[in-house]
Structure formats: structure tokens, C-alpha cells
Amino acid sequence: MTQKLFDDGELFEFEAVVISCEKVKKGYEIVLDKTAFFPEGGGQAGDIGLLSDAKVLDTQERQGVVYHLADKPLEAGAKVTGKIDRDTRLRRMQNHSGEHLIMGFIHKKYGYENVGFHLGASEVTLDLNGVISYDELLECERQAxxxxxxxxKITISYxxxxxxxxxxxxxxxxxxxxIRIVTIEGIDVCACCAPHLSSTGKIGAVKVLAAESYKGGTRxxxxxxxxACDEFEKRQSAVKEISRLLSAKPDKVADAVARLLKENGELRQKLSDIAAAQADSIIASLTNDGRGSFAVFTDTLDANTIRRIANEGVKLTDGxxxxxxASQGGYSxxxxxxxxxLRAKSKEINASLSGKGGGxxxxxxxxxxxxxxxxEDYFRAN
Ligand SMILES: [Zn+2]
Structure with a gap:
């Protein structure tokens, strides 16, 4: 068994002795007498960092033994300094402690349990076994x-x-x-194996981004x-850019987009009216001397309009x-x-007119x- 030091979630550096080091597919699996590295568990990824000058790429646990996957070997018996990647761990703890905090309020008011938890690199999801609206979640977020x-205070106890x-x-x-219990005083008591911050102030902020129906409950x-700060900045710059493009104030971009969509719809209607009128006039002027094959040439028109003209013109010919x-580089x-x-003929047509297509x-x-x-020559000759 490895002695675990991560009950103190803010212990980022420690000394330990190497018990064993074994070559594995992806590097070296190192076991220490004690460690502050958290092994993957409970929806949270394993810690990364350094063991002396060896990079720790992942941490896993099997039967109470913590395995550090390192990029180079360390000698058994050697004394090493472990340094956990502080930024990664801090962000994970903010998300994890934050999840306990908001769950405390959700559980207290609605009685729902968290039946699934995933703490990924760019997203954190919790699955509730009950239905809760976005507005209700925002109220819990405010309390958090x-x-x-x-x-x-956040404490760990056994x-x-x-x-x-x-x-x-x-x-x-x-x-x-x-059983390891994580307590947020007066708010939440939960069994959990992961490292946590020592108080809620260090979480900084809790933000609900979205909620959707999931397996009869809510994700x-x-x-x-x-x-949360980084995500805010990402969204902020997207809104800023839209705001610049539409010359609208950031909080008014939705109105501006709605206006734009309406204008777009009206323009589409106008275009389709123009195309219809153009088709009408082309159809009215269709002439064919005799009953031989013939062709007409138009500006760029949509497929439906071209089909309408084709359906009328075909009545004037036995061919x-x-x-x-007109389209880029030729014709549609x-x-x-x-x-x-025509299906059999299409090969010859495409070969003669340097084209492709079928039907x-x-x-x-x-x-x-x-x-x-x-x-025109091709149609005259066929
Ligand atoms: Zn937890």
C-alpha cells in the first residue's frame, strides 16, 4: 500500500523513497513509499508532474498501490522530490470542490443525487437523477x-x-x-476519494454553463x-467579434443577428421571385425550329428553376x-x-462537352x- 498524502489537497511538493520501478509500454511505472499524486478515480484524471527530473504522465492505483507513469526510470531506494503540476491540479480541485458545493445546494433543495461525474480537460459534467430547470440551477449557482x-471550510475525515x-x-x-468523507461545513457531506481545496473561497467561482435532459434526469x-474564467474569456472574445462585425453593443448582438436573419429571409424571397420571373420569360420565349435537339443558356439559376425550364422545353422536341x-468555369x-x-447517353454527352453528371x-x-x-454544335448534330 502506498501512503497517500493528498488529504492535504494543497500539498504540491513532497519527499519520498522509490520502492520499485518497472519498464512498461508507455514508460516506467514507479511506486513510492508515499505520494501526494492523486491516482485517477471518481471521475477525475490522475495527476501529472515531476518525480525529481522524471516527468509523471499519469497516475493510477491498483489494489492500494499508486503507480506513477514516468518518462524515465528512477532507481529503487533513491530519495526523490515529487512536484505536482500545480496549475492542472488546482483547476481540477476548483472544479471538483465547486461540484461538491453546488451539489450540496441541489441535494438540499431537490434531494437529487449525482449519479455520474466527469472532470475533463475542458468540461465538467454532473448527471442528476432528477429533472431540474436551468433557472433552478442558476439559483443553486448563486447560493454556491x-x-x-x-x-x-472544507475538511476530510474518516x-x-x-x-x-x-x-x-x-x-x-x-x-x-x-470511507473518506469530504465536508463543506453546513452545506455538504459526501464520500469522495479526491483531493480538495481547504476552503470554498479558493474555488473562486461556480458557473453553470448548460443543462440538458439525460437518461430521465439532467446532465x-x-x-x-x-x-470558468478562461471559458468566460473565450465566449467574451467571440461576442466581441460578433459585436464588431454587426456594429452592435455586446449585450444587443442577439437582436442584431435576429434582424440580419430576417433581412436574409427577405432577400432570399426576393431572389427566388426574380428567378421565377426570369424562368417565366425564358419559358415564354422558348422556340424550336423543327423537332430537333436544342439548348438554351441562362444566367446563374438555382436547380429548381432550371428544372422548371427543362420541363417546358422538352415538350418542343423529339430529341x-x-x-x-452559367457557373464558375462553365455551366451547370x-x-x-x-x-x-439519357442515362445511357450521358457518358457520350459528358465526354463531348467535358462534363460530369448523370440521372x-x-x-x-x-x-x-x-x-x-x-x-450548340453538339445539340445541332444530335
Ligand atoms: Zn467528489
């Missing part, structure tokens, strides 16, 4: 931040069996030995402390009728016919890079 301002029987705490598991996304709408086309099986026997569509003269 008031408790941050009061700087309430109550005896008798005391445990009468103690009311969250995350109760039956038949567990040596809540939060961030606390420095991570093929093509609509060629739709070719229709009631007699020529049914009655209608094919695609694009070509041939010039107008070549296209």
Missing part, C-alpha cells in the same frame, strides 16, 4: 457563489463505523471500508475557478433539350428528353466546361 464569498451509521452523506456505498455542465446555367446543366434514353432516362444533370459554341 455566496458560499465562495463566505470562504467556508469516521468510524458507528458514526457512519448515523451520518447523513451523499454518494453512500454499502460495504465500503475506510449539468459546469466550470469553476480559473477554468434532347438542355438548359445551361439539366438535359431532358421524352425519347432519348434518369428522362433527365440528367451535372456540369460542363465546354464553351457555348461547342454545346
Amino acid at each position: 457563489n455566496e458560499a465562495v464569498a463566505k470562504d467556508v 469516521p468510524g463505523d458507528d458514526e457512519l451509521k448515523t451520518l447523513s452523506y451523499r454518494s453512500k456505498l454499502e460495504n465500503m471500508q475506510n 449539468v455542465h459546469i466550470l469553476c475557478g480559473l477554468d 434532347m433539350f438542355g438548359v445551361f446555367s 446543366y439539366i438535359i431532358a428528353s421524352s425519347n432519348v434514353p 434518369s432516362d428522362a433527365m440528367i444533370q451535372g456540369s460542363v466546361s465546354a464553351d457555348r459554341q461547342t454545346i
